Amino acid sequence: MRIESLFDQQTQQIKIAVDCIIFGFNNNRLECLLIHRGAEPQKGKWSLIGGFIGNDEDLDEAANRVLFNLSGLENVYMEQVKAFGKANRDPRGRTISISYTALILRSEYDDDRIEEHGAKWFPVDNLPELAFDHVSMVHSAITRLRRRVRNTPIALNLLPEKFTIPQLQALYEGILNESLDKRNFRRKLNQISAFVKLDEKDMSASRRGAFLYTFDQDRYNHDQYFNL
Amino acid sequence: MRIESLFDQQTQQIKIAVDCIIFGFNNNRLECLLIHRGAEPQKGKWSLIGGFIGNDEDLDEAANRVLFNLSGLENVYMEQVKAFGKANRDPRGRTISISYTALILRSEYDDDRIEEHGAKWFPVDNLPELAFDHVSMVHSAITRLRRRVRNTPIALNLLPEKFTIPQLQALYEGILNESLDKRNFRRKLNQISAFVKLDEKDMSASRRGAFLYTFDQDRYNHDQYFNL
DNA sequence: GCAAAAGTGTTATATGTACACCCATGT
DNA sequence: ACATGGGTGTACATATAACACTTTTGC
CATH class of the missing domain: 3.90.79.10 (Nucleoside Triphosphate Pyrophosphohydrolase)
Structure with a gap:
């Protein structure tokens, strides 16, 4: 043939x-x-x-x-x-x-x-x-x-525009099916320039409130660094 | 439709x-x-x-x-x-x-x-x-x-059963199109249990000769560790 | 004795991981 | 004052990257 x-x-x-x-x-x-x-x-x-x-x-x-x-x-x-x-x-x-x-x-x-x-x-x-x-x-x-x-930031599509670190961490733990150390998680997150901390807090999940963040797609497109 | x-x-x-x-x-x-x-x-x-x-x-x-x-x-x-x-x-x-x-x-x-x-x-x-x-x-x-x-050991298919480290390194440098430090390369290689050093030398490429190695597929299948 | 390739260790830096306490707030 | 979830720093182990000299041998 x-x-x-x-x-x-x-x-x-x-x-x-x-x-x-x-x-x-x-x-x-x-x-x-x-x-x-x-x-x-x-x-x-x-x-x-x-x-x-x-x-x-x-x-x-x-x-x-x-x-x-x-x-x-x-x-x-x-x-x-x-x-x-x-x-x-x-x-x-x-x-x-x-x-x-x-x-x-x-x-x-x-x-x-x-x-x-x-x-x-x-x-x-x-x-x-x-x-x-x-x-x-x-x-x-x-x-x-x-x-x-x-x-890559694919998981961020599941969160609203503004989100807290505990929210993001819970998402990651769920996807990966393992628990992550919150201090290590925060440190890594701070190394990713695309995460920007806002002055606002989300008060819905705790008395103290958690700071809100956004993910800046433009910044991500520039340095492409993402590692969580 | x-x-x-x-x-x-x-x-x-x-x-x-x-x-x-x-x-x-x-x-x-x-x-x-x-x-x-x-x-x-x-x-x-x-x-x-x-x-x-x-x-x-x-x-x-x-x-x-x-x-x-x-x-x-x-x-x-x-x-x-x-x-x-x-x-x-x-x-x-x-x-x-x-x-x-x-x-x-x-x-x-x-x-x-x-x-x-x-x-x-x-x-x-x-x-x-x-x-x-x-x-x-x-x-x-x-x-x-x-x-x-x-x-993964895919590149090893290009080498004969017995090969020398310099041969392997040249292969990697060619594929990656970058030069690698030979000391670091050897160190990494030694951490991979599947590489076994023989008592034999290859005398064809230098006066001193270079030791021959083989890649033991069984060992690789066991620990799966490979990082070069 | 020298040319040519093989072989060898140490240090600095970055990254990953484990771990425990204080903070802010509403009730 | 206490319960709840948010937030912080340090020490250790591991991985990576940079770097220069000695060894062996045939000629």
């Missing part, structure tokens, strides 16, 4: 999909959004939010559309993880899937809309049985997320 | 390819293998080694086959970099391409076979004009290679 001739012959019969590993932060821990499979194959198992790519759609666009369709969320920061392409990975037919991952605040989701689609949140350390090769997808996405969160 | 129905309707018309960014080590520096485009579009430009995926072929298999077809090389360590999927990235038709990268010794290539395919090696810091989005592919692959080489 002259593979090079496929453009003419249209012999290639492979479908291409995206699967979204959507991590939601809720109750100070990570959850992952899954859909219950009501039909064969793998009926009864759970699977990732996925869909096929449209003919005129950029890959990233497709991921965002799929995410939007099933969750109503827009403007979510999504990153490609990798392509999964074992020939037999999906018994319904040959499919290559490119996994994307997003990290969001679960509270911003419309829970009704999620239920409509038969989707449900699961804590990442207690996932149900997943269909196809979705376990590997989730694992590679978690690994990536935990690495990225320490080197 | 109900994207979910594609399995039935066969409406998706997207071809899927792999592109291989093959880095060859030669004369103590990195080169990249490119093919001259003799036909439109982008006639006269150079492009990566690529090909379409077979219907029953694992993605990794496809990458290895394409590499083999165009270079004769087998058992090369290849890693997926990422998928490129802009809707208009290839003017010939909608294609999604998954990039793979390999690092090899140029001297192990059959140069005649390469020329047969109109391919040629170029130093990575002096590439010709590339077709499509191949520049981004090369850049992301170089970045990844330089990172991986420091954290």
